[in-house]
Amino acid sequence: MSHYQNRQWIYARRPETEVGIEHYDLTEQTLDSDQLGDDEILVKARYWSVDPYMRIQQANHTTWEAPHPVGAVQGGGMVGQVIATGSKVSGLAASDWVNAYTGWQEYAVCPSDEAIRLDPDTAPVTTALGVLGMPGRTAYFGLLEAGRPQAGETVVVSGAAGAVGSIVGQIARLKGCRVIGIAGSDAKCTQLVEELGFDAAINYREHPGQADMQQAFARHCPDGIDIYFDNVGGVITDAVMECINLRARIIVCGQISQYSGQLDQPEMGPRFLHRILYARATIQGILSRDYSERHAQMLAAMAPWVKHGDIRYQETFMDGFASLPTALAALFAGANTGKMIVRA
Amino acid sequence: MSHYQNRQWIYARRPETEVGIEHYDLTEQTLDSDQLGDDEILVKARYWSVDPYMRIQQANHTTWEAPHPVGAVQGGGMVGQVIATGSKVSGLAASDWVNAYTGWQEYAVCPSDEAIRLDPDTAPVTTALGVLGMPGRTAYFGLLEAGRPQAGETVVVSGAAGAVGSIVGQIARLKGCRVIGIAGSDAKCTQLVEELGFDAAINYREHPGQADMQQAFARHCPDGIDIYFDNVGGVITDAVMECINLRARIIVCGQISQYSGQLDQPEMGPRFLHRILYARATIQGILSRDYSERHAQMLAAMAPWVKHGDIRYQETFMDGFASLPTALAALFAGANTGKMIVRA
Numbered sequence: 001m002s003h004y005q006n007r008q009w010i011y012a013r014r015p016e017t018e019v020g021i022e023h024y025d026l027t028e029q030t031l032d033s034d035q036l037g038d039d040e041i042l043v044k045a046r047y048w049s050v051d052p053y054m055r056i057q058q059a060n061h062t063t064w065e066a067p068h069p070v071g072a073v074q075g076g077g078m079v080g081q082v083i084a085t086g087s088k089v090s091g092l093a094a095s096d097w098v099n100a101y102t103g104w105q106e107y108a109v110c111p112s113d114e115a116i117r118l119d120p121d122t123a124p125v126t127t128a129l130g131v132l133g134m135p136g137r138t139a140y141f142g143l144l145e146a147g148r149p150q151a152g153e154t155v156v157v158s159g160a161a162g163a164v165g166s167i168v169g170q171i172a173r174l175k176g177c178r179v180i181g182i183a184g185s186d187a188k189c190t191q192l193v194e195e196l197g198f199d200a201a202i203n204y205r206e207h208p209g210q211a212d213m214q215q216a217f218a219r220h221c222p223d224g225i226d227i228y229f230d231n232v233g234g235v236i237t238d239a240v241m242e243c244i245n246l247r248a249r250i251i252v253c254g255q256i257s258q259y260s261g262q263l264d265q266p267e268m269g270p271r272f273l274h275r276i277l278y279a280r281a282t283i284q285g286i287l288s289r290d291y292s293e294r295h296a297q298m299l300a301a302m303a304p305w306v307k308h309g310d311i312r313y314q315e316t317f318m319d320g321f322a323s324l325p326t327a328l329a330a331l332f333a334g335a336n337t338g339k340m341i342v343r344a
Numbered sequence: 345m346s347h348y349q350n351r352q353w354i355y356a357r358r359p360e361t362e363v364g365i366e367h368y369d370l371t372e373q374t375l376d377s378d379q380l381g382d383d384e385i386l387v388k389a390r391y392w393s394v395d396p397y398m399r400i401q402q403a404n405h406t407t408w409e410a411p412h413p414v415g416a417v418q419g420g421g422m423v424g425q426v427i428a429t430g431s432k433v434s435g436l437a438a439s440d441w442v443n444a445y446t447g448w449q450e451y452a453v454c455p456s457d458e459a460i461r462l463d464p465d466t467a468p469v470t471t472a473l474g475v476l477g478m479p480g481r482t483a484y485f486g487l488l489e490a491g492r493p494q495a496g497e498t499v500v501v502s503g504a505a506g507a508v509g510s511i512v513g514q515i516a517r518l519k520g521c522r523v524i525g526i527a528g529s530d531a532k533c534t535q536l537v538e539e540l541g542f543d544a545a546i547n548y549r550e551h552p553g554q555a556d557m558q559q560a561f562a563r564h565c566p567d568g569i570d571i572y573f574d575n576v577g578g579v580i581t582d583a584v585m586e587c588i589n590l591r592a593r594i595i596v597c598g599q600i601s602q603y604s605g606q607l608d609q610p611e612m613g614p615r616f617l618h619r620i621l622y623a624r625a626t627i628q629g630i631l632s633r634d635y636s637e638r639h640a641q642m643l644a645a646m647a648p649w650v651k652h653g654d655i656r657y658q659e660t661f662m663d664g665f666a667s668l669p670t671a672l673a674a675l676f677a678g679a680n681t682g683k684m685i686v687r688a
Contacts (some may be wrong), residue, residue: 056622064622233617255618266618270610273577274599276629278400278408285620285625 009104130339131313139167151176159231213239230292241272314338351449393421474683475657483511489627495520503641505532557583
């Protein structure tokens with residue numbers, strides 16, 4: 001019989017605006033591997049996912065689901081290794097790498113059929129949290145199905161240095177599009193262009209108003225904008241609306257600029273539906289889980305791209321279980337390039 | 345040789361806000377039927393169309409096309425009778441009824457292939473300007489293709505007493521939907537329910553704010569809103585966004601509440617793209633002309649509905665060529681029920 005001291009980050013208090021460590025409590029419990037159910041596995045977490053959607057779930061009203069319950073372990077994706085398996089578990093053995101949605105805790109018991117076995121020889125295991133995981137699936141289906149990119153079209157991606165945006169831009173490039181990324185620092189912009197192959201990148205902090213941003217689009221998108229993959233919302237999106245082409249497709253994947261506000265009292269912005277009318281454009285909201293059943297289809301396309309370097313991915317690591325809430329706050333401050341991951 | 349004194353309404357000055365007679369000049373020219381080209385017809389107008397899009401074209405910037413030129417006859421649909429035909433015209437003869445886009449003038453010369461012959465025995469000729477014309481086509485394809493209504497869904501239509509909205513609601517009813525119309529008077533609301541078969545109607549003037557309108561939706565749309573056919577925009581649309589269901593479809597057909605403002609400085613409103621994200625909803629702008637090639641398809645479906653009374657249409661007539669600019673202003677004041685037409 002083995003005991004494991006399991007630290008957990010409990011989501012304890014709803015943030016009014018920015019989320020931070022003050023909204024979490026660190027607790028500890030003891031896990032006993034002998035109490036594992038027949039179909040369960042015990043996993044030791046090695047990497048935790050830190051994602052923008054976590055803040056959405058902290059709104060005090062229904063978003064795409066009921067709010068994350070206060071007093072429970074913060075939900076989230078995890079990559080770790082199997083320590084023990086129940087008597088009826090097949091296909092998973094001790095020390096196997098798995099990906100599961102077990103949240104912010106150091107150990108977890110989970111049904112074996114909710115864990116996905118990872119082959120470290122195929123791709124680094126952390127890619128299961130990023131380019132070959134939920135963010136990659138979002139980028140792949142969001143761009144290709146909601147966006148329907150055609151060679152020669154101009155694609156603008158906000159949050160372009162993030163886990164989803166950085167992949168969206170590269171897929172669009174593979175499809176023959178001109179791709180302009182928007183990010184929050186010159187360093188990120190340089191990376192987008194020099195390392196990820198974006199055609200251009202715009203530092204939104206240097207274009208703080210809508211008019212400024214429109215001027216940047218006028219320079220970088222001389223033929224207008226055909227596809228806008230929006231992770232950010234707010235002023236950037238306002239500017240895009242003035243530059244869209246006939247039958248533009250706008251994919252709303254995230255609105256990170258708005259999450260920390262009071263969503264019951266949304267920020268005010270200029271109305272733009274007349275632009276959608278004139279351009280006969282479409283706006284479509286997408287969510288990764290809508291494509292969960294087709295994860296294998298994404299992997300079949302993306303894994304070779306990643307393997308051959310057609311798509312490069314970036315990861316930002318913060319170290320230590322204790323840093324999880326801080327990492328989430330850092331995500332909203334734009335501290336990450338690519339996927340934000342906390343490493344045990 | 346015959347001469348015709350042809351009065352014309354010239355669009356002479358751009359409105360800053362509301363359009364009115366002060367933006368038009370009445371002029372007169374002489375038309376000579378002997379100067380008709382071989383392929384041309386001379387038409388005497390009997391009915392003129394008055395449409396919301398006319399105000400959009402008066403914006404001083406590109407909308408879906410360049411602005412309507414100042415100093416030219418106000419464009420628009422017309423139903424009239426052939427007076428004379430060129431030597432090579434076939435299929436059209438004197439006194440035939442036709443529909444053509446010849447604008448606000450009493451007589452017009454137009455290429456015979458730009459005139460559609462109307463059979464007064466099939467349907468009253470004025471329907472070519474309304475239920476069986478451009479507005480009917482907009483309603484038919486906009487609702488069925490962009491909206492994809494399913495039986496049992498809840499459909500909200502703004503501008504429900506207008507030429508397009510009144511048809512949209514009835515088609516949605518034929519498809520088995522619950523239909524709630526929004527209009528600007530109790531009389532219009534009563535008509536929508538009692539004459540056109542809407543399930544309920546909301547007088548937006550009695551619900552002037554977003555919160556008021558949301559309360560009305562809570563009462564009339566207890567299962568939320570699946571489809572919103574928007575002719576109006578503004579506060580009504582803001583309220584809808586708070587009530588949309590998973591995978592709601594929002595069709596932007598018009599934004600009449602916004603046309604008379606300064607579109608270079610749009611009105612401010614609450615941001616709502618997070619709602620589109622949560623609901624994985626779509627917004628699609630539509631324009632009648634996008635379906636022009638499929639006009640016959642619409643007629644094949646709609647003409648029998650109209651003939652059998654499955655779809656009823658309403659027309660508001662103002663009398664006399666001189667009243668055209670006044671009729672346009674009246675349209676924006678909500679003076680019409682159904683299609684606004686000026687009768688010679």
